[in-house]
Amino acid sequence: MPTEYRYDPAEIEPRWQRVWADEGTWEVSNDSTDPRATSYVLEMLPYPSGEPHIGHLKVYSVGDAVAHFHRRTGRRVLHPMGYDAFGLPAENHAIKTGQHPRESTNASIAAFQKHFREWGISIDWTREFGTHEPRVYRWTQWIFLELFKRGLAYQKQAAVNWDPVEETVLANEQVKDGRGERSGALVEVRQLKQWFFRITDYADRLLDDLATIRWPEHVKTMQRNWIGRSEGAEVVFRCGELGIDYPVFTTRPDTLFGATFFVMAPEHPDVQRLAEGTGQEEAVRDYVNHALTSDKQLRGDVDKPKTGVALGRSVTNPVNGEQLPMYVADYVLMEYGTGAIMAVPAHDERDFAAAQAFDLPVRRVIEDPSGADELPYVGNGPLVNSNPEFDGMHNREALRAIVQWLDRDGKGHASVNYRLRDWLISRQRYWGTPIPIIHCPSCGAVAVPEVDLPVLLPDVEDYKPKGRSPLAAAEDWVNVACPSCGGAAKRETDTMDTFVDSSWYFLRYCDAANDEAAWSKAAVAQWMPVDQYIGGVEHAILHLLYARFFTKALADLGHLPPEVQEPFAALFTQGMILRDGEKMSKSRGNVVSPSTLVERFGADTARCYILFIGPPDQDADWSDSGAEGMHRFLGRLWRSCAEAAAELPDHPIPDELGADDERLLRKAHWAIEKVTNDMRERFNFNTAIAAVMELYNETTPAKRGDAAPGSVRFALSTAASMLSPFAPHVSADAYHLLTGERVWEQPWPAADPALLEAASFELVCQVNGKVRDRVAAPTGAAREQLVALARARAKVQAHLDGHDVVKEIVVPDKLVNIVVR
C-alpha cells in the first residue's frame, strides 16, 4: 500500500481548521440582504470548569451536525458559543486556593475554546462572550431593573430554603428530595428578606404555550407538573368564637358535605392564637415546635403516620352550618393553597388516615357506582347525604352547581391554584451578577440609575460565605449615596442566581457586539426564536422554564418583537455517554477524555463514533473498540477517495449506464434519500452514518465491478459529502481531492427519483404468513402476475400440496401470501 494514501487526521484536521478560521467561514452578519431563510441552531452554553468532557463533545457534535445540515440545505445559520461563567464551583475553588474565580474561569474558557476549535465545531466566534464579563452582566442588571420597575422583581420576607453547606439560599427548583441540588445537604428553612421574580404571574401562559413548541413530550409533562395548575374553589370557613374567616382551597367542592374536620399547617400564623384559652396551648406549642424543627424530607414522607393536635376551636361548614373541630397537623403545607384545608375523610386518602389517627367520624357523600362500600373512595358517582338539592346528582355536575351556589351566597368562588412558586434569585455568594439595588433608610430599595451600570463586582480578600454575602465585606463598595435623596445608603450585597444569566444569553448572541443596548429588536426579530435547541434533559425544569418566563416578560415589556413568545421553537434532549453502564466520573476512574480521543484518533472519529453509537437522545455505552472501528472506516473512505482522485480518470458519469453503474448509482441515490430523511425528519444520525457506510461498501473494487470511473467518483464524493456534518475535516479533504471543490459550499445532494425506482424487486413468497421463497419480479406487476410467480416456486408448491387455497393476499411490489387450509 503506497504510504501517500495514509489517513492522517493530525495533518488533515488543523489544515482545514485554519481555512475556516482565516476565512471566518461560519460567521453570519445581521444586516444581510441575503434572501435565504435563517436558522438559529443552539446548544446549551457550557459551564466552564476545567476541561470539556465527553458530554460536551456529544452535545456539540449533535448541534454541529444540525447546523451544517441547515447550511447545506440553503439556510443562513446562526451558530454561536458562549460561557455560563458565574457559579459556585469557581468560587469554591477560590475559597480553597485563593485564586480569583475570574482567573480559574478564564483559564477554563481558554481550554474550552481550544477544544471547540480542535473539534472543528462551526462556530461564529465574533459573537462569543462569557456571562461574567461586565459588558454582558451590565445587561443582566438592566433586565433586573426592567423587571423591578414593572413589579416583576420584588423583595419579600419569606420562609426560604437555606443550604447550610453552600451557605446560600436556593430556589425551589434547586431543591431535590429536601436536599440542595449541588451540595446534597439537607436544606433548612429560614425566614429571610430576599429577591424574587414573579414567574407565577406567567403560570397560565407558560402552561398554555407548551402547545406551540416542538419539545419532547416528557419535558412538556415535567413542566406541566412543575407548574401544577389545579382548578377548584376557594370556600370560606368561619371561626365564630374568634370571628375570623378561613378560606380554604379545594379541588373537590362536591365533597363539602362530607367535611368532618378542619386542619391548619403548623406554620399558619394563627395557630397559637386559636389555641389560646382552650387548654390546648401547650400541646399546640409543642407540636408546632416539633414540626418546624424536624427535617423537611422526613415530614414530607407520604407513608409517615398522620399526626396532629386539636386546637380546641371549631369552624362552621358554610354548606350545612355544621361545627367542624380544628386541628393543626403537619400533613398540611403552608406553601400550598391557604395553609388550611377542609378534611373529607370519606373521599381523600390523607384525610382518611388523619381521621383514623384522631378518631374522627367519616361520612360518605359520594356513592361508588360499582356498589362497593370501601372508604376512602376517590372516584366519581352520585351524591348522597348532602342536601336534597344535590343528592343523586353526579358529582362532576354537583361540583359546578355547588360552586355557583356558594358564589351566590358569598361563601366561596371558583379558584385556581398552582404548585409553582415565585423564583427566588438572591444568592449570598460572591461569584455572580451583583443585584443593582441601593438600600436607602428613607427611600427604601432604589434602582441603580441606568447610566451607572454596570455595578462592577468588587474584588474581595475573602470569598468564604459567613451567612451573608462576601460582598458585604467590601465596605468602600457597599457604602454609597442614595441615587434618589443623596443620603447615606448601602448597596445590595447579594448576587443573582446564575440561572438569571442563562435565561437571556440566547438573545445576546443575536446582537453580541451591541454596546448601546442588550440587543436591538431588529436583530432579535431576524433570528429568534431558536430553531433548534439542544441540551441535557437535566434542565427540563430549571433553565428551560426560566428562559421561557424571561422571553415572555421581556416581550411584554416591549423589548422583544411581540411574536417572540417562546425562546426555543424546537428542543432536542441528548442522552448521556456511559461507560460500563455507569456515569463517567473521576471517582469511578472510568472517564474517557475528549483530548485523549482526539489525540489518538482525531476529532472526526470521536464525533462520528459518538453519533454512530446509537440514537442521540438515548444514553449510550462507550466502547473503545467501537471508536477504533469508526477510525478504520474513516481511513478506508479517505484512502479510497485519495486513490480514486489519483488513479481514476476524472470522467463524468457515462450516458449509457452498465449494470454495475446502475447498481452503484442506485445505491448512492438510495443513500441520499435515507440520510436526508434521517437528518430532516428525525435525529437518527446513527442510521444516517450507517447508510453512508453501506454506500461506501458498494464502491470497493470487489463490489463495484465494471462501474465507470465517473460513477465511482460520484459515489465516493457523495459519501464524503453526506458525512461532512459529522466528520467535517476528512469529508472536506476527501471531497476536495475528488472534485477540487469545498464541500461546505456545495448544496446538499438531491436524490434522483428515477434512480430510486427500480425496474424489478424481490418478491417475498409466503404461505400462511411464513416466508418460503423469494423471486425477482417486475416493479408494478399486476396482482395475478405476482401470484403466478409465487405459485411457480417449488418451495411454495411444496407447502400448497394437499391443501385448499383459501385466500391470496398481495402487497404490490412487496409480497404474496397464500393462505391454505
Add this chain to the structure above:
RNA sequence: GCGGGCGUGGUGGAAUUGGUAGACACGCCGGCUUUAGGUGCCGGUGGCGAAAGCUAUGGGGGUUCGAGUCCCUCCGCCCGCACCA
C-alpha cells in the same frame, strides 16, 4: 402511590405506515497479504439441525392472511413527581 419511557444476537443498535427480524458496526471464527502488525483484503457468524426445516424480539394471552410493531395481562429496568388538598 401517580405519570412517562424502555426490554430485539456475545455487544451497541436497525426494522420510519402491521408486510423478508437482526441493516450498519463492535467482537469472535477461518483464510489471504505482510519481515512484522493495534494495517489492509476475502469469507463466516441468533439458536437447534447433516439437511429439509424448526425456532427466536422479557413471560402469558388476544386481534389479523401476517405482530418486534396494535390490544389485554404479568415480570424486570430506568427517569420524573410525590401528604399540592
